Amino acid sequence: MSNPPFGFGPPDPDKRRDDESPGSGGEQQPGSGADAFNQLGQMLSQLGQMLSQAGSSSGPVNYDLAKQIAMQRLSSSSKLGFTLDDKPADTAVRDAAHLAELWLDAATILPAGASTTVAWTSRDWVEKTLPTWQRLCDPVAKQVSGAWMQALPDEAKQAAGPLLSMVGQMGGMAFGSQLGNALAELASEVLTSTDVGLPLGPAATSALLPANIEKFTEGLERPASEVLVFLAAREAAHQRLFAHVPWLRQRLLATVEEFAHGITVDTSALEQLAGQVDPSNPASIEQAMSSGLLEPQTTPEQQAALNRLETLLALVEGWVDVVVAEAVGDRLPGADALRETLRRRRATGGPAEQTFATLVGLELRPRRMRAASALWKLVGDQHGTEQRDRLWSHPDLMPTADDLDDPMEFAERLGRSGETGEGMDPMAELERTQRAEEASSGDEDPGTEGDGRGDDQR
Known part of the structure; x- marks a missing residue:
């Protein structure tokens, strides 16, 4: 939680400022009231142009502006990337995915989840994943905007009048600008459509970004074909999970x-903020908004939700890590090195983690991902692939945060009479989860089905 959630980030340091430029009317005397009004008029005119150029948006985030900014920053990223063994990038991606799917068939009971395999540019990634980002960002931005408006005293709301709608539109632009810059940075480095650990792209579509993979391969001392197949296997494993575990996408x-x-x-922070704003100095407004006074405090309920999300993402990544390692086996000589490289990439706070932390205030802890990988490996070794993968059939059968801390106890529990193979009792697991919830925290809404309650509260 070291990064504030979406909408609370500082302004773009590269943003140009025009409000300090002198007025165009040379006949105005320096420091005169007319000069001040001219500057105000120019600022309002620029604001109007900015609002009209940014596109219309009725929601809490101006996604037209977000896409516009991301596409502009990625204007030179329109090529697919390398050719491999004299094959175009899109052909090489499809061939690698076909080979990876064949290998995965022997490593998991989940069938292939992608009916289409495509090669994307960075700009393709922005366009194809934006609908999912909208679903992720809208609730956060809407709540942030609503919280500000609700916190305003009634007198202030009445005094502001029609300006409130403009404030809302400006807030949507601010969020859109933040999202656009974040997506551009992320799109320039992600390797596949599931690199963030979330199902961002269209359903049943496996996508790789050859140009980014080409940059990633530099310095690895591994053949490009080997890296491509390994990453294609990871993407295909994610797609199998998201396609055949019906509750997973919605839960995340x-x-x-x-x-x-x-x-x-x-x-009270609003009152303090108001005291820092000088209406005659537009820069003071920006400085006050970026001062951190309005950063929200994380409630226990929010922390519980973040813990559940972190645990579930770790379980997804850990399962993919184990399944891909078993699938490629000795077929790829550099598989172990690539596996560790990707783990370190996540551990050092890569673009996926940083962007996700900016958007929802969550940072993935690599320790959880490694622990999840160890748990899935242990369950598979002791009870077999079928039993390991059957745990995904119901959310109440899934390992919890406590199970990640003690994988041996979880594996032993699966091996007890009546809890293995076809005899596994989902109701017993559900009752166990409910007892843990009641013992730790009874103030969460029990009416939301499939939200992983109790995963990290036991």
């Missing part, structure tokens, strides 16, 4: 929404 996205609903703003 719903937990982000649950976090957003708990966002509040301290009204």
Whole structure:
């Protein structure tokens, strides 16, 4: 939680400022009231142009502006990338994915989840994943905007009048600008559509970004074909999970929404903020907004939601890590090195983690991902691939945060009479989870089905 959630980040340091430029009317006397009004008029005119150029948006985030900014920053990233063994990039990607799927068939009971395999540019990634980002960002931005408006005293709301709608539109532009810059940075480095650990792209579509993979391969001292097949296997494993575990996609996205609903703003901070603003100095408004006074405090309910999301993402990544390692086996000589490289890439706070932390205030802890990988490996070794993968059939059968801390106990529990193979009792697991919830925290809404309650509260 070292990064504030979406909408609370500092302004872009590279943003140009025009409000300090002198007025165009040379006949105005320096420091005169007319000069001040001219500057105000210019500022309002620029604001109007900016609002009209940014596109229309009725929601809490101006996604037209976000896409516009991201595409502009990625204007030179329109090529697919390398050719491999004299094959175009898109052909090489499809061939690598076909080979990876064949290998995965022997490593998991989950069938292929992608009916289409494509090669994307960075700009393709922005366009194809933006609908999912909208679902992730809207709840957070809406709650942030609503919290600010609700925290305003009634007198201030009445005094502001029609300006409130402009404030809302400006807030949507601010969020859109933040999202656009974040997506551009992320799009220039992600390797596949599931690099963030979330199902961002269209369903049943496996996508790799050859140009980014080409940059990633530099310095690895591994053949490009080997890296491509390894990454294609990871993408295909993700797609199998998201396609054949029907509750997983909804659970991941719903937990982000649950976090957003708990966002509040301290009204006393608004009073302090008002004291820092000088209406005659536009720069003071920007400085006050970026001072951190309005950063929300994380509530226990929000922390519980973030813990559940972190655990579930770790379980997804850990399962993919183990399944891909078993699938490629000795077929790729550099598989172990590539596996560790990707783990370190995540551990050092790569673009995926940083962007996700900016958007929802969550940082993935690599320790959880490694622990999840160790748990899935242990379960597979002791109980077999079928039993390991059957755990995904119901959310209440999934390992919890406590199980990641003690994988041996979890594996032993699966091996007890009546809890293995076809005899596994989902109701017993559900009752166990409910007892743990009641013992730790009874103040969460029990009416939301499939939200992973109790995963990290036991």
